[in-house]
Amino acid sequence: MRAWLLPLAALTLVAATSPARYANTQLADPAKEAEAQALMVTLRCLVCQGQSIADSDADMAADMRALVRQRIARGERAGDVRDWLIARYGEYVSYDPPLTALTAPLWLAPIALLVVGLIVARASFRRRRS
């Protein structure tokens, strides 16, 4: 038990001292890495032309990846990390727009379109039948 704890502690120490380490390497825990990965694909690289931080070569994207992995490794929840980034960089950073008064029409659009479409289609069926 102790035998593998030591290298793990050393690893954490290295991670804490060099933040860029996690820019291009994964977290040891696959579950945490998957959580970080799922979050990173939904965050926008702020200096790129429409790429997520998960698929950008830009330095800033690398720094943000390191930051996301570190916070997830520390046990923070993905939602909290996103909120922290939004507080820092604005809503622009999130590809998953939070539901607000301004974005409500966007999120309601699929349902609204479906309802309108069904009404149009149904009405045309009824009209055709009569």
Add this chain to the structure above:
Amino acid sequence: MIAEAGLAALWLAAAVALLQLVLAGVALRGGQAEVLAAVRPVAVTGGVLALLAFLCLVAVFVRSDMSVLLVVENSHSAKPLLYRISGVWGNHEGSMLLWVTVLGLAGAAIARIEHRLDERPLVATLGAQGAIALGFFAFLLFASNPFARVAQPPANGLGLNPLLQDPGLAFHPPTLYLGYVGLSVAFSFAVGALVTRDVGPAFARAMRPWVLGAWIFLTLGITAGSYWAYYELGWGGWWFWDPVENASLMPWLAATALLHSVTVLATRDGLRAWTVMLAVVAFSMSMIGTFLVRSGILTSVHAFAVDPSRGTFILALLALYIGGALALFALRIGTVKTGTTFELLSREGGLVLNNLLLSVILGVVLIGTLYPIVASAFGVQLSVGPPFFDKAAGPIALALVVALAAGPLVRWRRDRWDALAGRLLVPVAATGLALGAVVLFAPFKSVLSSAGLVLAAGLAVASVAPLWGRNLARTPLFTWGMVIAHLGVAVSLFGMAADAAFTRETLIAARPGEQVGVGPFRVTFDGLKPAMGPNWSALEGRFTVQRGDAAPFVLRPQQRFFAQPPTTTSEASIATLWDGQLYAVLGNADAGGRWQVRLWWKPFVTCIWAGGALIALGGALSLLGRIRRARLRHEEAWA
């Protein structure tokens, strides 16, 4: 001289487009038969002149004529010939010239080969085609002259964005443009039919091959573009819900809906107004896409050729054409009689469901793409990306897959629910089996990916069900086309879901000699060596890959350095195996001499593009089948 000849050809083409519009107008207002007969040759002339202008630009690029501004800004004499040619459309002016060239050629093609449509609607169609061409010629001549000269020719050019120096780029935009602009034919047919009040099965039968043709190219263009982004951008992604990708997806969605509704109009004389509307919408989406890409109003990975000041010009053209067509639609649609009636449970009903769901997806993509612009008008900068589109469009797309599986098994006119249930027994059983297998064996990544795997299996079985119990030798070619295209959707869906569910990723910093694992593979980083290309130098990594006891193979990802313009790109090395692709990328080195290495094992990812190719192949068979039947009918009529 060549540049001036090209510019002259462009001016002449614009004048001929004006002539085409005026002649068509005069002919339809009761002009003499000679006027009516003159429209076809005029349209052919316009197409030839546009092609001539385009070929002049190609010649200027091939000869690296540095007295032409466009060549200076986008080319370099040291580039390989293929990229000197593809550089013609790797920039704003050249790509717009390609756009109007395709438009002119489409008009010429209608004039040359369309003989099924009556003469009056045909002339109205050519008039509409001339009107569209005129606006875009004006845009080129007044706001985007590709033949502008420089006063002091430099010794050499600035070069082409290295990302675009790839065989994929040489073919992807022309293919996509054939699709985009090919849809202008459907638009002009719709306008022509509205002008001459001639919306009916004959109109639909004449329009269908054109829509099919444009749709095949659009499908191929999107598939190729997706694969290009996948291997060239170096992060293993194949679709980013980027505004420019959406701009190509929207016309495809509209064209797919149109393809199905036009069949209802051709066979059952239903959905008249809706089909005309869709034809207008499909090309409007092409124009909106052009506006989004060319204006640079949205930031995008494709933002290599934009100029905001030109956006206003295209926006004005957009308002003119879309607004004009919609106004005409509103004026005339009252005079178009409603088509025949049909039952809820019928092939027609299934096709209405297809159109409903495709239109909703189209609406979602359009709203999601434009929403950041709307929000910024309210002073809020926000991003709408993959999470939104997955959540909003994903479930509707899966519902569409269910409709697609059942639709071809429903009879025309009227069907019974119990009879349909009987025909669906085997596909439903296959879906059940797949559900069991996915629950037991597949890792759960998301509802969307798991549902995708299950439905792909069900659809694969259902899509070939229309062939059961038929004499395969006597099955019409267009039925084969439908079956293969629908099977292609199943294959592509399987690839997408498998990529989402099964991908394995290894990101490490490695020294030469180190060994890492990814999925079932052991990968050894052997070392690095320099490599040279025609206009780049590179550092090439060598990785030996071993899977179990099988013979090892080697991957060679590169870091490429281009001198002109100075850029570094990473060239992924991809091994295609029967059950997926192993994808390796070489990144930068850190101070300790360790290299960033990214490895992905992507099981069955190739199915995504194989499916796309099958969809296009299905379209091609269907087109051949329709043409063959039309020819047979024609011969019978004369026999």
